[in-house]
Amino acid sequence: MAKSTRLSDDRPSPRDALAAGILPERLLKLLYYMRLQRAVEDRGVKLYYQGRIPGAYFTGWGHEAIAVGAAAALGPDDLLAPMHRDLAAYIMRGMTVGEVFAQFLDREGGPTRGRDGNVHMGDPRRGILPFISHMAASVPVAAGMALACRQRGEARVVLTFFGDGATSTGAWHEGVNFAAVFRLPLVLVLENNQYAYSTPLDHQTAARAFVDKAAGYGIPGVAVDGNDVLAVYDAAAAAVALARGGGGPTLIECRTLRVRGHSEADKFSYVPKALLDEWTARDPIPHFERRLRTAGVLTDAIDEAMGARIAGEVEDGLAWAEASPEPDPRTVADGVYAAE
Amino acid sequence: MAKSTRLSDDRPSPRDALAAGILPERLLKLLYYMRLQRAVEDRGVKLYYQGRIPGAYFTGWGHEAIAVGAAAALGPDDLLAPMHRDLAAYIMRGMTVGEVFAQFLDREGGPTRGRDGNVHMGDPRRGILPFISHMAASVPVAAGMALACRQRGEARVVLTFFGDGATSTGAWHEGVNFAAVFRLPLVLVLENNQYAYSTPLDHQTAARAFVDKAAGYGIPGVAVDGNDVLAVYDAAAAAVALARGGGGPTLIECRTLRVRGHSEADKFSYVPKALLDEWTARDPIPHFERRLRTAGVLTDAIDEAMGARIAGEVEDGLAWAEASPEPDPRTVADGVYAAE
Amino acid sequence: MPHLTYLEAIRDGLREEMRRDPRVFVLGEDIGVYGGAFKITEGLLDEFGPWRVIDAPLAETANVGAGIGAAVMGMRPVIEMQFADFVTDAFTQVVNMAAKYHWRTRTPLPLVLRMPYGGDVKGGPFHSQCMEAWFVHTPGLKVVAPASAEDAKGLLLAAIRDPNPVLYFEHKHLYRLRREEVPAGEFVTPIGRARPVREGTALSIVSYGWMLHKCLEAADLAAADGIAADVLDLRTLAPLDREAILGSVRKTGKALIVHEASRTGGVGGEIAALIAEEAFDSLDGPVTRLAGEDAPVPHNPGLEAAFQPTVQEIADAIRRLAAY
Amino acid sequence: MPHLTYLEAIRDGLREEMRRDPRVFVLGEDIGVYGGAFKITEGLLDEFGPWRVIDAPLAETANVGAGIGAAVMGMRPVIEMQFADFVTDAFTQVVNMAAKYHWRTRTPLPLVLRMPYGGDVKGGPFHSQCMEAWFVHTPGLKVVAPASAEDAKGLLLAAIRDPNPVLYFEHKHLYRLRREEVPAGEFVTPIGRARPVREGTALSIVSYGWMLHKCLEAADLAAADGIAADVLDLRTLAPLDREAILGSVRKTGKALIVHEASRTGGVGGEIAALIAEEAFDSLDGPVTRLAGEDAPVPHNPGLEAAFQPTVQEIADAIRRLAAY
Numbered sequence A, B: 001m002a003k004s005t006r007l008s009d010d011r012p013s014p015r016d017a018l019a020a021g022i023l024p025e026r027l028l029k030l031l032y033y034m035r036l037q038r039a040v041e042d043r044g045v046k047l048y049y050q051g052r053i054p055g056a057y058f059t060g061w062g063h064e065a066i067a068v069g070a071a072a073a074l075g076p077d078d079l080l081a082p083m084h085r086d087l088a089a090y091i092m093r094g095m096t097v098g099e100v101f102a103q104f105l106d107r108e109g110g111p112t113r114g115r116d117g118n119v120h121m122g123d124p125r126r127g128i129l130p131f132i133s134h135m136a137a138s139v140p141v142a143a144g145m146a147l148a149c150r151q152r153g154e155a156r157v158v159l160t161f162f163g164d165g166a167t168s169t170g171a172w173h174e175g176v177n178f179a180a181v182f183r184l185p186l187v188l189v190l191e192n193n194q195y196a197y198s199t200p201l202d203h204q205t206a207a208r209a210f211v212d213k214a215a216g217y218g219i220p221g222v223a224v225d226g227n228d229v230l231a232v233y234d235a236a237a238a239a240v241a242l243a244r245g246g247g248g249p250t251l252i253e254c255r256t257l258r259v260r261g262h263s264e265a266d267k268f269s270y271v272p273k274a275l276l277d278e279w280t281a282r283d284p285i286p287h288f289e290r291r292l293r294t295a296g297v298l299t300d301a302i303d304e305a306m307g308a309r310i311a312g313e314v315e316d317g318l319a320w321a322e323a324s325p326e327p328d329p330r331t332v333a334d335g336v337y338a339a340e
Numbered sequence C, D: 001m002p003h004l005t006y007l008e009a010i011r012d013g014l015r016e017e018m019r020r021d022p023r024v025f026v027l028g029e030d031i032g033v034y035g036g037a038f039k040i041t042e043g044l045l046d047e048f049g050p051w052r053v054i055d056a057p058l059a060e061t062a063n064v065g066a067g068i069g070a071a072v073m074g075m076r077p078v079i080e081m082q083f084a085d086f087v088t089d090a091f092t093q094v095v096n097m098a099a100k101y102h103w104r105t106r107t108p109l110p111l112v113l114r115m116p117y118g119g120d121v122k123g124g125p126f127h128s129q130c131m132e133a134w135f136v137h138t139p140g141l142k143v144v145a146p147a148s149a150e151d152a153k154g155l156l157l158a159a160i161r162d163p164n165p166v167l168y169f170e171h172k173h174l175y176r177l178r179r180e181e182v183p184a185g186e187f188v189t190p191i192g193r194a195r196p197v198r199e200g201t202a203l204s205i206v207s208y209g210w211m212l213h214k215c216l217e218a219a220d221l222a223a224a225d226g227i228a229a230d231v232l233d234l235r236t237l238a239p240l241d242r243e244a245i246l247g248s249v250r251k252t253g254k255a256l257i258v259h260e261a262s263r264t265g266g267v268g269g270e271i272a273a274l275i276a277e278e279a280f281d282s283l284d285g286p287v288t289r290l291a292g293e294d295a296p297v298p299h300n301p302g303l304e305a306a307f308q309p310t311v312q313e314i315a316d317a318i319r320r321l322a323a324y
């Protein structure tokens, strides 16, 4: 498959964004959530190396622009079916930093109450579908959530994330096709980070680009720079509007690179150094910060205040999680069935 | 989905076919196999209504040009992974008419020896993969057969058939993608008969046409008139040549209509009369006969001789099958494992 | 009371629940315009329209997944497998997504999978399977298998109203077997409760689905020899009605378990193990199983007849065990 | 004899078979360049090249299906599931395409599925499952589950050489547990034969995989109280070694069956049923099962420790049963 093109030319400038009606406060909110995901996951990495996180640990390092740009396009009643690299999207949909850390630490305070680990979480009460490990298994379920909205005549939209590897699964194909056939309000966001664990794109597909799959389902497809939060936002906002208006699903291919290991246990020596350097240099956070400064939206004062606020939220969240109890082993067999 | 376009203009004339090196004998062989499938299935229908065929009965009425045109493009060592509407392909690859009737009658002489029924058959010894009921489950297996050819450096090609409904399954997607990624020698023949049981195309896909799926896998796709045996042959021959040369899979969409019920138990009242009349009028057999007569290839004498030969083969085959014993009930638990 | 076939009782139950509760809808292949491969959903499209009677693509993972997603949103989906055999194409959705959903989230997942299963339809190895044991071994799923028209309706209503994923195994052989009196209107057969069909003290016969009918015929033959069997229709396979099974065996001291599914690893093993552990002191004879062969289901009618336990084989087993 | 871990024994077996037989190849996700999620196939790509060590797409149906197709052509594929849990994405290929293939065609299907299974890796509900019972209930499949490094190699060689589809359940907890003496070069552990690990007359303990090791520890504790248990390592779950199981129980009169998989519908049920039917006259006590909870496998370490039978629980069960 052709290496992701950088698309740098057609990136909307912050001025376009402002013109597009994105106010400074909203631009700063995007930056805030990107930095918050990075800070929470950075703290998580430290906890992991301190041996305090049971099992595997995954980050969305470099994916923040995708998570934030896409989730920012959702309305208050919309729904999310996330995956394992879009932590900010969970938080933007209402999950607290404390709950996230409680999940990492397998505590009762986490959304799965210690039953499942790391980013394998969700919260139906907040409209966040808990994803399971089986890649793309959420896609047909997200289609079903959109079906329910359509059946009840609710103008709600479901947005789901998945990886490049996930597109090879039958679940992905069946879910996308189902949503397309019934023109369901579903937005399909591909986090193309060029690897599935150690597997490069050319072992995942022979297609020129993943967007080329859209026509096979009769839906629109668009490719954007996944390190450009505004490009992702623009594409997602258009797709959400189309879906809400009854126009059916859109496939959005967001191109980035997984700049850390698949999990923290993975030393990812299989990723070419040059590729890694190229994308590390394009880290979506400083990149967006530079643009906001150029546009006069971000100042030193705002920057410091934001950093301080995030640092506080991370420490408070972790403290909350640490105060949350370990699950009681005697409850191991509880909750298998819902009581009538 | 857009109704299949007739493509009548770009049909190669018999003269083209002759020019393309298809000799009269070969053209007549194509006609012979199309008529043989029709005759065998016609006899099967009679047996079915006489209550002599246990279970369901399926025909490939109207599909004969697809089965014959595609299978005719294969070389002696090539391999086949068929489905339930391409009986002629089984016979062209070496299954006898007697074995086919024995399968219909659940006799020991059938390829599954009465274990499975109707067209759920195959014969690995002759390079015919036995398909299972689960639609498209053969596609990844056919990819694996092509993989083995590639691993051993054999210049063999695998050709597989599947329906429009089958393209909605995860198995189809995963199998096609696998073959595309490894550029395996696999030819993918879609029998688009506009229905999956009672389900019309617009409940199966929102794509403009199934060929539009090819680009999503990075493989070539072509649509042909499935009622034109030469059009199917030309497309299949090109795909076989490409695959044999290491060019990987091709998707060939053959457009036709299922002009009978899904099975003989289905009265198919859901198919619009006009559509049915349109395609019944385009029956691939008389259509091809007319063209061969115009080209002076088919004469009354040849026609009669062919009819007589086929009638004889059908009756002899049925007699052979009737002489084949019923399976011994005491063997019900035999053959579950292969002996070491 | 109306006289209905098992098949009509299912349709009746679907229609009544869809009228009663706007959240209930059906989705599957060929179930709308065509009315379903077995015509069970006939008439529903006209009454409820295309968003409550959904003709789905040929894609079991999509169809079950869509049902799960709708259930997540508070709908009450009833997803039809055209044949139970095809659930293997949706296995991840059933055993991983649906089964573990409440345990992970503590929120309900009200989903019903209609599973037309079993033999005697000349369907061969891919249209006749009994795979209930796979799901009985999957925590978080409920599994029911009615043997009568009344329970076909009562268990369907119970399944639709249950906040958990329920696999509803409807036996194809029973669809049109006969007409029975089925109460009109709403009634529920409680999930998890077995039905004592016949009182006896000589031995306990535990069965479900089609085989229950064979067991009753066999019990008649044995009764002619003065052997009075206690016959239990399990009706629910997960969770099992342990008390009913153990109570009967403690009374009779002997147990014969009969099912159509292949013997090895079948539900009968779990039931026998339960008895051998919890009712050991009451046992006066070997815990006996009769079941389908450890082979795929053959297409040839003669072979298939040999595949399943016959009335004669069951009667012989009853006599042997009673005489033990 | 070389000292190898269970994991090294698997790698050793793969390498030797690939050297011996050019038809043998491995296919799976991340098994080539990366050497596999557990590094079992490390080094094989360099030695055998990309057409015999195939880095496959993220697609279990494609990968298992491709293995079946290659086996149809006479190759000897070994397909790795990155975790056994993901086999549910390939379920149709395993239970319908592969399992029924020989029965329908009378031609062999030499296929091995490597299934890294079981708990104690802090993997939670989707990286810890024990689903062997699903496959034991599927006629046409063989199922093996080595507990020792020697059997890990011996059963792998047997599986690769077997003309049938074999599910090879390799327990993740055992991968690096310890080093054992493993014979160098070719040797085969026959499929279908259990291993008597310890002689005793007080009761029979039947187990496999990780739990076998817990049973041996528990048997040591009980031995201190003068209770001599007969311990059987099943090694093969399908086909079961009926003679070994029945022989041991006829000798001891008591049976304790222990596995990690959820209790209800697990392989233990089949074994208990076999004993309760075929060795009934020899039984001096209830056929007892200890197994995992009827719940998904929890991620939290404290919860997971409570999920599986502990050495203490096994020892208590041994004492109770011995005293019965």
Ligand SMILES: Cc1ncc(C[n+]2csc(CCOP(=O)(O)OP(=O)(O)O)c2C)c(N)n1
Pocket (backbone or CB within 6 Å): A085, A133, A134, A135, A162, A163, A164, A165, A166, A167, A169, A191, A193, A195, A196, A197, A258, A262, D029, D058, D059, D060, D082, D086, D089
């Ligand atoms: C069905 C399935 N097979 C295998 C795995 C093991 N696995 C976990 S993540 C992963 C790679 C996922 O790649 P991708 O979809 O590109 O997402 P990414 O991690 O790159 O964001 C694999 C193979 C899985 N989770 N599910």
Ligand SMILES: Cc1ncc(C[n+]2csc(CCOP(=O)(O)OP(=O)(O)O)c2C)c(N)n1
Pocket (backbone or CB within 6 Å): B085, B133, B134, B135, B162, B163, B164, B165, B166, B167, B169, B191, B193, B195, B196, B197, B258, B262, C029, C058, C059, C060, C082, C086, C089
């Ligand atoms: C996985 C699966 N689901 C459902 C069925 C039931 N079924 C048998 S044939 C069929 C329609 C197949 O349609 P298509 O693929 O277009 O082939 P056609 O019969 O039209 O040639 C269906 C739904 C099946 N065989 N397999």
Ligand SMILES: [Mg+2]
Pocket (backbone or CB within 6 Å): A163, A164, A165, A191, A192, A193, A194, A195, A196, A197
């Ligand atoms: Mg990726």
Ligand SMILES: [Mg+2]
Pocket (backbone or CB within 6 Å): B163, B164, B165, B191, B192, B193, B194, B195, B196, B197
């Ligand atoms: Mg069709």
